[in-house]
Amino acid sequence: GLVGWHREQRAIDRQLRGRELFLRDHELIDPLTQLYGTEYLYAVLQREITLHRSMQKPLSLLLLDVDNFADFNRQYGIAAGDNYLVQLSELLSNQLRYSDVVCRYNGDRFVALLPNTAQLQANIIAQHLQQQFSLLTNQNQQPQLTLISLEVEQLSAKDALQQALNTLTSARKHGPLTLQTD
Template sequence: MEDLIIKMKNELERARSELAILYEISNAMRTTLKLDEVLYIILTGVTAHTGLGFNRALLFLVNEKAGIIEGKMAIGPESVDEANSIWKQIEQEKMDLDDLISAYKFLRDAPERRFNQQVKSLKIPLGEKNGGLLALSVLDGMPLHLTKETITNYRDDQIVQLLKSEELVVVPLKAKDRVNGIILADNFITKKPITKDDIRMLIMLANQAGLAIENSQLYEKTVLMSHTDPLTGLWNHGYFYYLLQEEIEKAKATKKPLSLIMLDIDYFKVYNDTLGHQAGDNILKELALILKNHSRKMDFVCRYGGEEFAIILPETERNEAFLIAERLRQDIEKHPFIHEEILPDKKLTVSVGVASFPENGNLPSDIVASSDKALYQAKSKGKNSVILI
């Protein structure tokens, strides 16, 4: 009888401890709607010593539109030495789950770990035949526990080869009975066996995580719509100023240059008045696509207003910016726009102004004013040209 009471007490204590952990992680997930922060909180909850205690955790999201499962984030050491270094720091600083979650704001700007880079580069087909382990988990919607014996059945799987795990648990994330992601976890360093309780806890966390992720995605979609020009899909006028301010602050902090291109369609009023606003809108959309396709990933392409566009060029000095602007001008001039023959020059062209930080000022208003002035000079000197002020 006494043994039974002790056993019941231990089980109650374990259940209370588990609920406390899940409650803390759940509360942390409710503190933000930013997707990257939610993902980090989930994975930290899975790997923290005061959380579920797995050595490594990976998170993938389902992109139904593209028909793929995308790697989004991974946490965990790649070697015993790295693990010992991390765990020693956590022990010395007496970091609890809240401390580990709060550390994300500092880690965000740190060099990205190779393990995280590898996972983020993965794009796995949703089809069961080509998608392997992850696609199977998405399609079945059921957790998978791969042991030393059963993992050999997946030895050719992309994920299994990357992780080199002897034991692995795969748990789907769900929102409203729809699988929207996958969590994978293992104990690659310690080789600690994954128990039924470990899997049960991970499933309970996954049930909350799926909904938190869906809420974050809906929020980010709403935010994106508020920052996006509905006609062209580019960043809008208001968000342009926010981006420019942010990039100037980064440039100041890193002591790196920044440039701004402002461009305006020549004789756009003639085109609009002759062919109508629908035709004019089509030209704006087509030009926006050209600007996006001919810009670098690091650049921010915005619709400033009307037929005027702006491109923020981080880490770009003035002479390089001029060359980029000139290439854009030439590409636009060569592009065959429909009915462009009605324009005075028989071609649709743009006038471009370029300004830079710090040469033209330290404030967004300074850079915009200088770039706009250069654009006006390009217009007044015959159009279809680039002026660097």
Template sequence: MNLSFLKFHRHLFLILLLVITSIVAITTHLGTLKEASELDWFDAVGEAGITLVTLVWIFFILISRPSGKVTNLLFVGLTLTHVSMLLDFIDEFYFYTSDSAWLGTIESLPAPVGMIIMSVALYWWHQEQMSINAQLRNTERYYRDHSLTDFVTGLYSAKYMKNQLQREIINAGIHQQSFVMMLIDIRKFDSFNRKYGDQQGDTLLRETAQLILMNLRDEDLACRYASDRFIILMPNTSVQTAQTVATHIEQAIANLAFKIGNSAAAQYQHVTSCVMECNGEDEYLNVLDKLNDRMLATKHDINNQASPNQLIHSKDVA
């Protein structure tokens, strides 16, 4: 049993002890003890049980909750209910003169007031739990998604991309619709990594990933495929639209003034991109092979037809 919350409720236990002591002192002082023959032991045992149970409820509330409004309301409501039960229990052993008859009159008053207060407390407790549950769902979603994201870039991982690609292929086959895949490759990334180190390489990957995300639509899914390659799944998209998005991404990255450490000199990077339409007829591994072949062909065309510093976009369409 975890009793760590008890240290926050010492004042409440003190209040409870003071209330019980005061009631017992007042009733025993003003009342007259009944003869044994006048006692109804069956009622006494039943009322003693109820009185004890309310104390147990108070105890478990205080060891289960931190201090705060809800805890205080629950404590007040249960304490008032306990007062009624305690007065009713003591009434089995004492009778009061006409001057003290008010004790018997008020014994049933604290309980309904306490129940009203507890009802309010339970409402706020419900609201509290709804908020906690929402936070737990968000936390669980974060960790579930985090396990499927790439540590360096924050994009979805290749594993997650492959799962989503399989779903897109199935949906395309069922609904007779195509989707588009885009592959982006950072040019000469290996040389950059060797020259400036892995830490700068990771920073470049992160900034490149952010620029990719900034140029995508809400329905697009960006993933880090491998090393310096990124794949974007684009459902319900035409090849022309995907090429336009790819051009925007290329231009954004080409204008990124990447600075190494404390150096004021900017390093400008370029990427190669290609797009491919998929209709759901191939397995996902075949789709990835075709996409990689498309990238190799695009790079070959760039090497043969343009200088390395010229920004060129693949016009190939599957």
């Protein structure tokens, strides 16, 4: 009887560990967009930087920012803003390659990791995405977007994302729905 009880306890322990890992993984997922969040982005980006450095392969980032999203929420309501973010996340997930990782970086920003992708390829992907953005909602209710692409040359995820944010800031000076490359 004791051996049977011990086996049963081990089986229950395995099930509980599996559920715990499942729940921990869900903490990394944004509940609204169902994309991974910032914590996951930093971890995966650092891993990819290390991997691509050792293999001498290119790694690129796309950073998408919804300009003046707070104004959009005030004008059309939070439900419309949430709906737009969900549509935007679905579009990004559907239009990017299986190997790409899309994360919600902040409330109104998204980052896509493009492994084995040089700057020229990232620019083509960004241009394709720009064409798709007009399909999201009615043009009168669509916020303006800024999209940048850059090849990662930094050694840390923090530095790479800071460079992307700097590039985004300079791209905003050129106006909405601009494609800025670095």
